[in-house]
Amino acid sequence: MSSSRRNFFQNAAIYGASLLGLNSRLGAATNSGAPQANEKHSAHHHALPTRKVETHAHIPVLTPDVPDLPFTLDGATKVFHLRAEPVKRKIVPFKTVDAWGYNGSCPGPTIQVNQGDRVRIHVENALPESTSMHWHGLEVPIEQDGVPFISQKPIAPGETYTYEFTVHQEGTFFYHAHSAMQEMIGLIGLFIAHPQSPYVPHADHDFGIVLQEWAILPNNSVPNTASMEFNWLTFNGLSAPSVTPLVVRLGSRVRLRFVNLGMDHHPIHLHGHQFVITGTEGGRAPESTWYPTNTVLVGVAQSKVVEFEAKYPGDWMIHCHLPHHMMNSMMDLLRDRQIQTADTTDPRALSQMETLARGIGVEHVHHSPIAENANSIPGFPQDAFMEMSMDNAPGVSKPQTHGLPVNWSAGMMGMMTMVRVLRDKQYDEVQSLIRNQKSPQPEEHRHGS
Numbered sequence: 001m002s003s004s005r006r007n008f009f010q011n012a013a014i015y016g017a018s019l020l021g022l023n024s025r026l027g028a029a030t031n032s033g034a035p036q037a038n039e040k041h042s043a044h045h046h047a048l049p050t051r052k053v054e055t056h057a058h059i060p061v062l063t064p065d066v067p068d069l070p071f072t073l074d075g076a077t078k079v080f081h082l083r084a085e086p087v088k089r090k091i092v093p094f095k096t097v098d099a100w101g102y103n104g105s106c107p108g109p110t111i112q113v114n115q116g117d118r119v120r121i122h123v124e125n126a127l128p129e130s131t132s133m134h135w136h137g138l139e140v141p142i143e144q145d146g147v148p149f150i151s152q153k154p155i156a157p158g159e160t161y162t163y164e165f166t167v168h169q170e171g172t173f174f175y176h177a178h179s180a181m182q183e184m185i186g187l188i189g190l191f192i193a194h195p196q197s198p199y200v201p202h203a204d205h206d207f208g209i210v211l212q213e214w215a216i217l218p219n220n221s222v223p224n225t226a227s228m229e230f231n232w233l234t235f236n237g238l239s240a241p242s243v244t245p246l247v248v249r250l251g252s253r254v255r256l257r258f259v260n261l262g263m264d265h266h267p268i269h270l271h272g273h274q275f276v277i278t279g280t281e282g283g284r285a286p287e288s289t290w291y292p293t294n295t296v297l298v299g300v301a302q303s304k305v306v307e308f309e310a311k312y313p314g315d316w317m318i319h320c321h322l323p324h325h326m327m328n329s330m331m332d333l334l335r336d337r338q339i340q341t342a343d344t345t346d347p348r349a350l351s352q353m354e355t356l357a358r359g360i361g362v363e364h365v366h367h368s369p370i371a372e373n374a375n376s377i378p379g380f381p382q383d384a385f386m387e388m389s390m391d392n393a394p395g396v397s398k399p400q401t402h403g404l405p406v407n408w409s410a411g412m413m414g415m416m417t418m419v420r421v422l423r424d425k426q427y428d429e430v431q432s433l434i435r436n437q438k439s440p441q442p443e444e445h446r447h448g449s
């Protein structure tokens with residue numbers, strides 16, 4: 001009783017503060033894993049001397065769990081710096097990956113420019129081998145195309161190469177190392193070109209999501225980039241339940257941009273709503289091509305943009321629908337230990353799983369009830385032992401998960417998150433929690449630091 005009353009007063013205070021502070025549009029633009037980076041980004045936006053497009057023409061794309069890449073201005077040229085380097089990424093509470101990325105992030109930070117911008121991008125190579133950068137889908141002069149030995153010399157370790165071009169397109173592009181194994185170990189990032197004439201209709205929320213897949217053995221952290229089979233699937237470098245939910249206001253229009261750089265195609269499915277496909281890696285699609293659907297196949301090397309009206313309140317799943325892409329690798333829970341019995345309904349096995357799981361922040365194993373005679377049924381178990389709640393584990397609990405039902409994380413795995421369509425009061429509550437959070441980024445650090 002007293003605790004719920006305290007919560008009420010807390011929430012009321014937060015709600016009041018949010019009314020004083022920021023309007024709903026700005027609130028819509030702060031649902032990011034990296035608000036600091038976004039503040040930097042918009043600060044630069046406001047500093048632009050030649051701001052010909054008015055501020056409300058577009059809202060910035062938010063890439064949950066990935067920062068934006070800040071820039072400086074040299075005259076009218078936007079100057080970016082990308083450093084290719086090894087990155088440790090805790091993709092779920094019990095699995096850390098030795099990936100390669102940019103500026104401490106995998107995928108790399110999101111670049112956002114306006115159509116017509118001149119950009120200069122310094123690419124510093126802090127990898128142990130040569131690399132280069134390809135601007136995927138962008139029409140750039142051949143010497144900016146980033147193919148080693150064809151359009152440029154490879155960038156040697158320790159060297160910096162400078163790319164410069166004018167972005168005359170609009171749409172959802174990406175940058176990546178032009179080497180197959182380097183792509184598979186994480187060297188990719190989003191490149192958004194906002195249109196000169198705003199898209200119609202206007203979107204209230206705009207999210208970017210990079211799809212990646214990884215083959216990593218238990219007790220290992222280095223992805224096998226030659227593998228054809230993948231046991232870890234990520235949205236923006238995290239697997240569910242660590243992926244930050246997409247928080248949107250009931251009644252708003254939502255744009256989601258997906259890019260895929262891996263070995264598989266991903267049918268991304270949204271619950272409870274129909275969307276239209278409004279763009280590809282080639283830019284905006286004409287409205288005459290839009291049709292209602294709720295699953296979009298994001299092929300390798302493609303980007304797909306979808307939009308929908310968030311009409312129905314609730315926490316709606318959005319996920320790759322390939323069944324094996326909706327799983328996390330349970331083998332990692334075992335680490336160097338073995339469960340002593342093959343009988344998974346054996347109480348000893350259960351208690352051993354519980355002990356192992358508790359060590360990494362899993363609160364309960366095995367949530368859903370099972371039948372008395374479960375073990376006599378051929379095929380059992382299927383999902384019974386995958387349901388692990390880690391609601392409060394580091395990297396899982398965050399403002400965007402505020403108000404979700406207890407054990408929500410038990411069913412969240414792999415390439416999956418939620419679109420949380422929230423009514424005004426709850427939406428504003430979550431937004432003010434996001435603004436007030438102290439440590440917005442999931443635990444992550446560079447090698448050697």
Ligand SMILES: [Cu+2]
Nearest residue numbers: 266320322325
């Ligand atoms: Cu998939």
